[in-house]
Amino acid sequence: METILVLTHVDETGSALTKASLEAVSAGVELAKQHTAKLTIGVLGAASAEAATVAASAVAATGARLLAISGEGFAQPRYATDAAGCEALCRAAQASIVLAPGSSRFVRVAAGVAHRLGGFLDTHITSLSSNDGVDATRWFYRQRVEATISREARPWFLLLDAGTHAAFEGESGAAQVEAVAVTLPAARTTVEGLRSPMRDAQTIRPNARLLFVAGAGWTKKQPDGQIHVAEAGELILAFLRLSGASLGSSKSLADQKAEGPGEEQSVLPFLTHMNQIGQTGATPRHAKGLSTCCHGEEPHVVGWRFIGERRAISLDPNCGWTRGKADVVYVADAFQVMAKVNSLLEARSS
Amino acid sequence: MAQELQIVVCAGIVPDPLQTLEPVTGPNGPGLKNEIVLPAVLDPWAACALYEAAQLVAKNPGSKLWLVSLGPKAKLQQVMMTVGQKAAFELVPVDGPIGGFPDAHSTAAALAEAIAALPGLDRERLLLFGGWESATRGAGVTLQLVGERLGISDQFQGVDQITLRDDGSFEVLERVEGGRHQVSVCAGTPAVLGWATGNLAEPRNNPQTGMANMRGIMPALQKAKAVTLAANGLRYVSVNLPKQQRETRIEKNMTADEIARELVEWIGAE
Ligand SMILES: Cc1cc2nc3c(=O)[nH]c(=O)nc-3n(C[C@H](O)[C@H](O)[C@H](O)COP(=O)(O)OP(=O)(O)OC[C@H]3O[C@@H](n4cnc5c(N)ncnc54)[C@H](O)[C@@H]3O)c2cc1C
Numbered sequence: 001m002e003t004i005l006v007l008t009h010v011d012e013t014g015s016a017l018t019k020a021s022l023e024a025v026s027a028g029v030e031l032a033k034q035h036t037a038k039l040t041i042g043v044l045g046a047a048s049a050e051a052a053t054v055a056a057s058a059v060a061a062t063g064a065r066l067l068a069i070s071g072e073g074f075a076q077p078r079y080a081t082d083a084a085g086c087e088a089l090c091r092a093a094q095a096s097i098v099l100a101p102g103s104s105r106f107v108r109v110a111a112g113v114a115h116r117l118g119g120f121l122d123t124h125i126t127s128l129s130s131n132d133g134v135d136a137t138r139w140f141y142r143q144r145v146e147a148t149i150s151r152e153a154r155p156w157f158l159l160l161d162a163g164t165h166a167a168f169e170g171e172s173g174a175a176q177v178e179a180v181a182v183t184l185p186a187a188r189t190t191v192e193g194l195r196s197p198m199r200d201a202q203t204i205r206p207n208a209r210l211l212f213v214a215g216a217g218w219t220k221k222q223p224d225g226q227i228h229v230a231e232a233g234e235l236i237l238a239f240l241r242l243s244g245a246s247l248g249s250s251k252s253l254a255d256q257k258a259e260g261p262g263e264e265q266s267v268l269p270f271l272t273h274m275n276q277i278g279q280t281g282a283t284p285r286h287a288k289g290l291s292t293c294c295h296g297e298e299p300h301v302v303g304w305r306f307i308g309e310r311r312a313i314s315l316d317p318n319c320g321w322t323r324g325k326a327d328v329v330y331v332a333d334a335f336q337v338m339a340k341v342n343s344l345l346e347a348r349s350s
Numbered sequence: 351m352a353q354e355l356q357i358v359v360c361a362g363i364v365p366d367p368l369q370t371l372e373p374v375t376g377p378n379g380p381g382l383k384n385e386i387v388l389p390a391v392l393d394p395w396a397a398c399a400l401y402e403a404a405q406l407v408a409k410n411p412g413s414k415l416w417l418v419s420l421g422p423k424a425k426l427q428q429v430m431m432t433v434g435q436k437a438a439f440e441l442v443p444v445d446g447p448i449g450g451f452p453d454a455h456s457t458a459a460a461l462a463e464a465i466a467a468l469p470g471l472d473r474e475r476l477l478l479f480g481g482w483e484s485a486t487r488g489a490g491v492t493l494q495l496v497g498e499r500l501g502i503s504d505q506f507q508g509v510d511q512i513t514l515r516d517d518g519s520f521e522v523l524e525r526v527e528g529g530r531h532q533v534s535v536c537a538g539t540p541a542v543l544g545w546a547t548g549n550l551a552e553p554r555n556n557p558q559t560g561m562a563n564m565r566g567i568m569p570a571l572q573k574a575k576a577v578t579l580a581a582n583g584l585r586y587v588s589v590n591l592p593k594q595q596r597e598t599r600i601e602k603n604m605t606a607d608e609i610a611r612e613l614v615e616w617i618g619a620e
Binding site: 077078079080083103104105107108109110111112115116120121122123124135139140141142143144145146147148149150151152153185188189190191192193194195196197202203204205206209210243245255272273274275276279280288290297298299302309310311313317321322323324325326327328329330331332333336337339340341344345348 | 365367368371373380382394395450451453454455485486487488489490491492494495497498499503504505506507508510521523524525526527528529530531532533534535536537538546547551582583584585586587588589590591592594595596597598599600601602604606607609610611613614616617618
């Protein structure tokens with residue numbers, strides 16, 4: 001008989017669970033129902049017991065046992081403290097299966113925690129199913145091979161990819177939270193905060209419906225024999241502003257550096273490797289994706305695995321997108337098309 | 351001020367991403383068709399870690415760099431012909447299976463054992479580098495487990511930058527959600543850094559570095575320890591290549607106006 005623990009953590013407000021945590025809670029509730037298993041939810045990261053209770057109230061309706069580790073030392077994501085906190089929550093819950101969101105915070109520590117518990121960890125889980133045991137699905141080779149796995153060894157830790165389960169919604173209620181005691185380990189690391197590489201515009205928007213990908217074509221010589229990088233930058237930023245889309249990039253574009261004094265800067269100053277989609281970049285989840293000036297080579301397209309509808313604008317009628325990788329390919333000049341798209345969106349918004 | 355660093359980079363080998371992959375199931379579980387003959391490269395994110403390490407070592411005289419790599423000996427030798435020309439290192443090969451399907455916990459145990467046995471390694475000064483995820487299993491688990499096994503509790507993942515300070519402390523930038531970096535300062539070694547892309551371009555091949563490396567690489571490969579990796583109860587229920595082909599509509603004769611109108615309608619309201 002399984003016992004299930006869902007590890008969650010608070011967001012930047014310090015007193016609410018992250019969306020990805022609530023998704024893991026949904027998965028836990030479902031799994032517990034299928035196995036008539038006891039469900040515990042552990043909350044990490046609040047600076048005080050009061051804040052942890054406020055955060056836990058969002059999942060009180062699950063009826064699960066609620067545990068929390070809180071305190072100033074646990075308020076910041078850091079390996080030494082988070083690993084100690086998660087370890088203590090796991091020991092208190094005595095679970096055979098531990099689910100957690102695959103957030104940067106838990107990705108940093110989950111393997112270490114599993115090891116301390118004598119357990120095993122699998123990450124990037126996209127779905128769970130139940131039979132006699134539990135099966136989990138994940139991708140190998142950068143989203144090219146899909147496998148369903150199972151483990152007999154317990155405890156089994158599973159990190160769930162964000163966006164694979166609906167976030168738990170229930171009446172928030174008074175939560176009875178048990179505080180779990182843990183000695184704060186000596187922390188040799190101080191978290192100084194968050195830094196955005198973009199001073200002006202935040203271009204990565206995980207919750208946007210649309211992913212807009214810019215490829216290296218934006219910076220290449222155009223049919224008039226000239227390059228138009230400044231215009232490309234303006235068109236792209238205007239589109240992001242008008243559409244609310246998230247910006248992705250091909251590797252070739254992200255690798256390009258501006259010439260001249262600002263040598264270390266990207267050719268499009270609002271773009272970094274964090275925008276890169278593909279084999280050595282991100283694999284985001286969005287309902288739709290629009291690729292522009294990108295050839296659609298396989299190492300790029302593997303990053304589109306979880307993009308629903310796909311369209312592309314390319315001058316090349318034989319680009320990779322035309323070979324079954326997009327739903328629609330417009331063989332056209334993206335400069336012209338995006339200028340028109342922007343003016344239509346502008347007209348719509350005014 | 352220069353510091354004498356001891357950096358161990360863990361990096362596996364992976365099929366060249368331009369290759370077609372086809373899963374097959376053999377007597378030892380799943381694998382890739384012809385995996386052993388597919389052209390291989392150093393795992394890309396781990397390669398970023400290697401280049402960052404090589405630059406730190408070059409800037410800090412007296413420092414030392416080891417490259418620990420688990421894979422079939424013959425395949426390691428092929429990949430090292432190129433990698434050996436890009437950075438100066440001492441290779442520590444571990445002769446074992448290739449691919450993403452063996453269990454990460456077993457891989458980590460073998461790597462940790464190889465690192466713990468390195469002659470001349472001062473574990474208090476260790477910077478353990480690798481990629482934050484491999485291009486095979488893509489789990490982001492192995493390096494963390496190696497660190498845990500070596501008792502290192504300052505760990506960073508998705509690292510794009512390390513800046514050493516004169517007092518031995520260092521600042522680390524780690525990727526977090528929403529395209530931002532978490533900035534942390536660690537008091538000093540030992541630490542684990544799982545690298546994302548970092549800031550360096552792939553170094554050009556340097557035949558001289560290659561020749562110097564090869565003098566150590568060949569004997570190291572000859573005496574590489576062979577390991578088998580336990581499955582730890584990991585069972586593959588199915589392994590599939592999903593159908594990826596879409597019915598593509600290719601529009602060659604639409605005007606920019608027509609395309610724009612269709613796109614705006616498709617994008618809908620955000
Ligand atoms: C180990 C490894 C890892 C890799 N990882 C990644 C990765 O993570 N992500 C990634 O993207 N790539 C990756 N690549 C590189 C990948 O193979 C391609 O080289 C890259 O994606 C090409 O980028 P691109 O399509 O933007 O540029 P190009 O190949 O230069 O294509 C530009 C396209 O723009 C079109 N174009 C030009 N002007 C216009 C215009 N005005 N309007 C419309 N179209 C126009 C051209 O016709 C062309 O099709 C990797 C490669 C390797 C070897």
